[in-house]
Amino acid sequence: QWYQRRVRGTWQPFNPETVRLMISMFDRDGNGTINFQEFGELWKYINDWQNTFRYYDRDNSGSIDQAELQTAITSFGYNLSPRFYSTLMRKFDRAGNKTITFDDFIQCCVLIQTLSVAFQRKDTSRSGRITITYEEFMDLVFSTKV
Numbered sequence: 001q002w003y004q005r006r007v008r009g010t011w012q013p014f015n016p017e018t019v020r021l022m023i024s025m026f027d028r029d030g031n032g033t034i035n036f037q038e039f040g041e042l043w044k045y046i047n048d049w050q051n052t053f054r055y056y057d058r059d060n061s062g063s064i065d066q067a068e069l070q071t072a073i074t075s076f077g078y079n080l081s082p083r084f085y086s087t088l089m090r091k092f093d094r095a096g097n098k099t100i101t102f103d104d105f106i107q108c109c110v111l112i113q114t115l116s117v118a119f120q121r122k123d124t125s126r127s128g129r130i131t132i133t134y135e136e137f138m139d140l141v142f143s144t145k146v
Helices: 002-008 016-026 036-056 066-075 082-092 102-122 134-143
Strands: none
Touching: 016 036, 016 102, 036 066, 036 102, 066 082, 066 102, 082 102, 102 134
16 A cells, blocks of 8 residues: 555555556456566556656646646547547546546556557548447447456
């Protein structure tokens, strides 16, 4: 728990879902744990995200507001509507104060990237549109490792 609080940069623990997501990303053998080498890779990954978070936290508040989130995600190459950014804020603003914390920022960005890759596998014409059945959609979402 100390580790969770320290890496986040506050004395609040990481969101358990973010911890699960990051452990699963670095758990190469799929046993639900990470070894020392995997931990080192995870530590670097968290530090890289922390630097990214600090860069986009323009007001140094320790959290990301909707404008900062939009700037960050747009700079990552995603072209999304203001309505979608509102959706992201509702999903990842766990405290209800119109901001996203560091760990939820990681979760948000990783989820966008992972789902985008899954979408791109279906978007063979690279048009930004796909036609799939409901079951294909459900399969796409549930088979995506997030």
